[in-house]
Amino acid sequence: MKKLNQGIIGFFHKQPYTIVTTIDRDGSPHNSCKGIVDIEEKGLVYLLDVYKEKTYANLKENQNISITAVDEHKFMGYCLKGAASIVKEEDLHSRTIKSWEGKLTKRISERLLKNLKGEKGHPRHPEASLPKPEYLIAVEVKEIIDLTPHHIRHGDKKDT
Known part of the structure; x- marks a missing residue:
């Protein structure tokens, strides 16, 4: 496994969702949020x-996965590549379950506040009607790719 620094961890925690890519049995990529x-x-x-x-079906056949997120305002992002496994609810730590419940509550609260302020968004609260998860996907990170453009990551230095 590849260790993640606090900057990467904080970046992913701030993202409302990520794009996850798996590979189907024909070798074609499948993307989902x-x-x-x-x-x-x-x-x-x-x-x-x-x-x-x-x-779920793809991971049963092929454990390769990538997790990608970008911050369009900071013009930065990361892609984490690794191997995934399915972890059933009864095998999860209570801390992990509480973390999900906390994030769900936060998303519903944020959507309610946006609706009260009259900001555009979904008129209903889709998070509240999500089915209870039966499992989570656990990913062992094997590679970290910094998607931040080189000139931003290293200042405006020109390659010589």
Whole structure:
């Protein structure tokens, strides 16, 4: 596993969702939005998957996965590549379950506040109707790719 520094952990915790890519049995990529439940410094990431459809089926056949998030305002992002496994609810630590419940409550609260302020958004609260997760996806990070453009990451120095 590849250790994650606090900057990367903090970056992913601030993202409302990530893009997760898995590979189907024909070798084609499948992308879906997933929420991060928890991230451990040792390089373990827990993702929520409530629908048990293509991502789940793909991971049963092929454990390769990538997790990508970008911050368009800071013009930065990361892609974490690794190996995934399915962890059933009864095998999860209570801390991980509480982390998901806390994030769900926060998302519903933020949506309510936006609606009260008259900001555009979904008129209902889809998070409140999500099915209870039966499992999480645990990802052992093997590679970290910094998506921040080189000239931003290293200042405006020109390559010579």
